[in-house]
Amino acid sequence: MTLIKTKxxxxxxxxxxxxxxxxxxxxxxxxxxxxxxxxPKVAIPNEWFDINGYIKIGDTGMVTIFSPxxxxxxxxxxxxxxIVAEHLDVPWDHVVVEQGALDEDAFxxxxxxxxxxxxxxxxxxxxxxxAAGKRMLMEAAAKEWGVGIDAVTAADGIVSEKxxxxxxxxxxxxxxxxxxxxxxxxxxxxxxxxYKLIGTPQKNVEGPKIVTGxxxxxxxxxxxxxxxxxxxxxxxxxxxxxxxxxxEIKAMDGVTDAFIVxxxxxxxxxxxxxxxxxxxxxxxxxxxxxxxxxxxxKVNWERVSDPENTVEHETKxxxxxxxxxxxxxxxxxxxxEAAFANxxxxxxxxxxxxxxxxxxxxxxxxxxHVTDEKAELIGPTQTPKALEDTVSKxxxxxxEDITVNMTRQGGxxxxxxxxxxxxxxxxxxxxxxxPIKLIYSRxxxxxxxxxxxxxxxxxxxxxxxxxxxxxxxxxxxGIPESPVFPNRFPAGTVENYAAEKINVATNxxxxxxxxxxxxxxxxxEQSFLDEVAQAAGKDPIDFRLxxxxxxxxxxxxxxxxxxxxxxxxxxxMVKEKANWxxxxxxxxxGVAAYFCHNSYVAQVMDIEMERDxxxxxxxxxxxxxxILINPEGxxxxxxxxxxxxxxxxxxxxxxxxxxxxDQKNFDRYQLIRNSQAPKEIEVFFVDSEVSPTGLGEPGxxxxxxxxxxxxxxxxxKRYYHGPFATADQDQQDVELI
Amino acid sequence: MAxxxxxxxxxxxxxxxDPSTPMLWVLRDHLDMVGTKYGCGIAQCGACTIHVEGAATxxxxxxxxxxGDKEITTIxxxxxxxxHPVQKAWLEVDVPQxxxxxxxxxxxxxxxxxxNPNPSDEEIESAMSxxxxxxxxxxxxxxxxxxxxxx
Numbered sequence: 001m002t003l004i005k006t007k008x009x010x011x012x013x014x015x016x017x018x019x020x021x022x023x024x025x026x027x028x029x030x031x032x033x034x035x036x037x038x039x040p041k042v043a044i045p046n047e048w049f050d051i052n053g054y055i056k057i058g059d060t061g062m063v064t065i066f067s068p069x070x071x072x073x074x075x076x077x078x079x080x081x082x083i084v085a086e087h088l089d090v091p092w093d094h095v096v097v098e099q100g101a102l103d104e105d106a107f108x109x110x111x112x113x114x115x116x117x118x119x120x121x122x123x124x125x126x127x128x129x130x131a132a133g134k135r136m137l138m139e140a141a142a143k144e145w146g147v148g149i150d151a152v153t154a155a156d157g158i159v160s161e162k163x164x165x166x167x168x169x170x171x172x173x174x175x176x177x178x179x180x181x182x183x184x185x186x187x188x189x190x191x192x193x194x195y196k197l198i199g200t201p202q203k204n205v206e207g208p209k210i211v212t213g214x215x216x217x218x219x220x221x222x223x224x225x226x227x228x229x230x231x232x233x234x235x236x237x238x239x240x241x242x243x244x245x246x247x248e249i250k251a252m253d254g255v256t257d258a259f260i261v262x263x264x265x266x267x268x269x270x271x272x273x274x275x276x277x278x279x280x281x282x283x284x285x286x287x288x289x290x291x292x293x294x295x296x297x298k299v300n301w302e303r304v305s306d307p308e309n310t311v312e313h314e315t316k317x318x319x320x321x322x323x324x325x326x327x328x329x330x331x332x333x334x335x336x337e338a339a340f341a342n343x344x345x346x347x348x349x350x351x352x353x354x355x356x357x358x359x360x361x362x363x364x365x366x367x368x369h370v371t372d373e374k375a376e377l378i379g380p381t382q383t384p385k386a387l388e389d390t391v392s393k394x395x396x397x398x399x400e401d402i403t404v405n406m407t408r409q410g411g412x413x414x415x416x417x418x419x420x421x422x423x424x425x426x427x428x429x430x431x432x433x434x435p436i437k438l439i440y441s442r443x444x445x446x447x448x449x450x451x452x453x454x455x456x457x458x459x460x461x462x463x464x465x466x467x468x469x470x471x472x473x474x475x476x477x478g479i480p481e482s483p484v485f486p487n488r489f490p491a492g493t494v495e496n497y498a499a500e501k502i503n504v505a506t507n508x509x510x511x512x513x514x515x516x517x518x519x520x521x522x523x524x525e526q527s528f529l530d531e532v533a534q535a536a537g538k539d540p541i542d543f544r545l546x547x548x549x550x551x552x553x554x555x556x557x558x559x560x561x562x563x564x565x566x567x568x569x570x571x572x573m574v575k576e577k578a579n580w581x582x583x584x585x586x587x588x589x590g591v592a593a594y595f596c597h598n599s600y601v602a603q604v605m606d607i608e609m610e611r612d613x614x615x616x617x618x619x620x621x622x623x624x625x626x627i628l629i630n631p632e633g634x635x636x637x638x639x640x641x642x643x644x645x646x647x648x649x650x651x652x653x654x655x656x657x658x659x660x661x662d663q664k665n666f667d668r669y670q671l672i673r674n675s676q677a678p679k680e681i682e683v684f685f686v687d688s689e690v691s692p693t694g695l696g697e698p699g700x701x702x703x704x705x706x707x708x709x710x711x712x713x714x715x716x717k718r719y720y721h722g723p724f725a726t727a728d729q730d731q732q733d734v735e736l737i
Numbered sequence: 738m739a740x741x742x743x744x745x746x747x748x749x750x751x752x753x754x755d756p757s758t759p760m761l762w763v764l765r766d767h768l769d770m771v772g773t774k775y776g777c778g779i780a781q782c783g784a785c786t787i788h789v790e791g792a793a794t795x796x797x798x799x800x801x802x803x804x805g806d807k808e809i810t811t812i813x814x815x816x817x818x819x820x821h822p823v824q825k826a827w828l829e830v831d832v833p834q835x836x837x838x839x840x841x842x843x844x845x846x847x848x849x850x851x852x853n854p855n856p857s858d859e860e861i862e863s864a865m866s867x868x869x870x871x872x873x874x875x876x877x878x879x880x881x882x883x884x885x886x887x888x
Contacts, residue, residue, distance in 0.1 A: 073835025213772015213812030410837030643873025
């Protein structure tokens with residue numbers, strides 16, 4: 001039996017906070033966010049009853065579930081409400097889903113989309129919300145019938161009397177009487193074996209609106225009396241605007257105002273990362289007119305720090321690897337230096353990857369309406385709370401007077417963890433004295449910064465005369481942060497082990513990019529291990545499994561950050577599913593496995609050469625994310641991760657000249673296209689009753705390694721440097737040995 | 738500024754805009770039809786795909802002044818009930834992740850199937866490669882196009 005505490009921060013789960021999501025909706029119904037989970041089988045209610053922060057029930061039995069977290073395409077708007085519905089025990093086709101507003105007190109859950117954490121961190125609160133609601137409905141019915149709570153049960157949206165008269169009542173008919181009922185301090189939760197909804201494939205609840213072009217996204221938001229705003233940030237990092245041709249711009253058609261806005265705040269937190277705090281702003285009636293105004297801008301820019309370029313970045317990374325200062329938090333087991341000296345074979349390879357942009361297809365944007373009394377913010381953000389806090393600081397306004405509503409978001413990938421565009425919207429609305437929607441052009445978006453850092457790591461392995469891995473080291477440098485995770489695999493599996501981190505400073509702003517650091521490290525480490533396995537004359541999967549045996553039976557060092565059993569489990573699963581070891585003429589295979597963001601993913605990738613070009617024919621994925629909530633959405637996001645991993649490893653890069661990104665739009669920044677994607681991606685999940693973990697990121701990193709390894713089989717060439725399609729692969733910091 | 742009478746989704750719409758204004762912004766800013774998306778503004782991503790006389794066209798590179806009385810179809814007008822075979826296939830296959838590019842993908846796919854009702858895999862890839870999906874739903878897009886061709 002699983003019991004769960006119903007108190008959270010000393011407050012009962014029952015408590016419906018003053019600003020329940022239901023209340024917020026009144027101002028938010030422009031989006032018609034009421035999205036039926038399936039074809040609704042119940043009539044539209046006349047009256048709704050608030051059960052708790054997640055649930056309101058209509059008199060017809062229709063149930064509204066508020067999805068707490070930002071929806072950036074990871075499909076939490078379907079999977080999170082599924083967990084609530086399962087524990088409320090209501091049929092999915094009685095459910096409509098609405099995006100909840102920012103109200104962490106009502107949701108008892110951190111409302112952010114990052115680190116693939118939504119499901120993992122929400123698991124308790126979501127189950128509790130459903131179970132508490134069910135308990136309240138049961139109590140209300142028991143009271144109505146004059147029987148004890150033990151005499152009733154509830155399932156499929158109906159409360160039933162177990163014996164006696166065996167009366168039944170629908171959730172809709174009893175909901176009014178359930179409002180305000182106290183729930184006990186502990187509640188019994190369903191066991192996984194009893195799940196009816198969790199683990200069944202359910203379609204994206206917003207699918208019907210997406211395919212018919214309904215206004216869902218931040219860029220689609222419109223409010224009566226609202227103006228549009230666009231900004232111009234400095235063309236080069238390390239610059240800011242001093243003045244511009246203000247009068248000329250203000251005289252242009254459709255321009256109602258123009259000024260320089262400053263969004264500098266005291267003691268910025270990580271989510272406030274931003275290289276451009278002073279922005280030339282134009283305000284007007286239509287996007288096209290504002291785009292013309294931007295073109296007509298003549299700005300005097302002042303240089304405040306030195307411009308950087310890509311050649312210099314590459315040199316700095318090379319120098320850092322040779323002589324850079326090691327950061328705290330590295331790891332040493334045994335005596336790597338002696339072990340390398342005594343090794344029979346030593347393999348040393350250097351890997352690198354350039355800066356990248358996030359390029360969410362919906363560019364940054366936000367609506368803000370700031371008055372002296374309050375601020376209202378609506379738009380796409382992965383961190384609504386950090387946005388609220390920062391706007392509070394910027395405007396010197398208490399958070400109680402600020403509301404943040406989330407729209408559906410046209411991609412996240414980490415880009416919308418950073419709050420500058422919402423803060424800019426607030427600053428602009430305040431200065432202009434009107435409600436505004438700030439819109440970034442693609443060029444503004446791609447050149448603004450918050451880029452994925454650039455990395456360079458050197459891996460070294462020593463094998464003894466029996467081809468056992470006796471020494472392993474990684475030294476990784478990044479601008480501005482090292483990509484090395486010292487306690488991840490293969491830590492714990494090698495007697496003599498070293499992991500070293502080196503950071504290199506920059507004035508280019510960087511940020512988390514889908515599976516931060518893991519996307520690079522997985523590619524480097526997994527292709528390095530492929531080469532080491534080859535040097536050892538071992539099958540690459542067997543080679544890894546041997547290492548996991550060591551971690552399972554006799555781990556090296558005090559700690560390591562993975563479950564060797566589960567890690568080996570996905571490799572064994574993919575080995576079986578892909579028929580690993582069976583050679584097919586003309587088919588070249590690569591394998592990789594990686595653990596990050598609490599989930600395990602192994603992949604086998606098949607490449608065939610067509611007209612001398614490698615084509616990814618099929619990818620097999622084995623995934624262990626604990627309990628699987630929605631297999632349909634889960635498969636989709638893993639498939640997307642594979643495509644994203646291949647795309648960015650093969651084609652994407654951002655380079656700099658004189659502090660300015662060379663790539664400003666999709667004509668020069670290459671993203672993977674339909675014809676370049678794998679022809680088939682099959683996804684398998686480990687059957688598990690372990691608490692669920694996320695999938696937004698873990699599908700991507702192993703794809704980079706599997707790709708490099710399959711490419712090697714297909715072309716005889718190892719791929720060390722991104723983007724694989726164009727980078728010089730012969731650059732090594734030492735002679736290849 | 739100039740007045741244009743446009744034939745969009747079978748209805749006449751009048752707008753008073755600068756003649757250089759792309760159809761993308763006429764639809765989004767002036768007619769509140771926001772299903773057609775802005776992604777790049779330079780015809781590289783396909784998010785703004787509409788039909789002009791049935792042909793898939795990038796609205797961001799189509800000034801309102803060149804449209805005349807040509808028949809324009811947007812995602813809002815592809816079907817009355819959201820039940821065009823391509824829309825149905827998209828739901829059945831559960832294609833979208835973030836969903837932002839999907840209106841453009843659907844408009845490209847619908848135009849393809851009008852001229853080529855049973856495209857090969859290569860023809861689908863070729864027709865759909867002008868539309869970027871940043872989430873990487875390409876495998877499902879292909880499956881959905883095939884399903885729409887052979888429901």
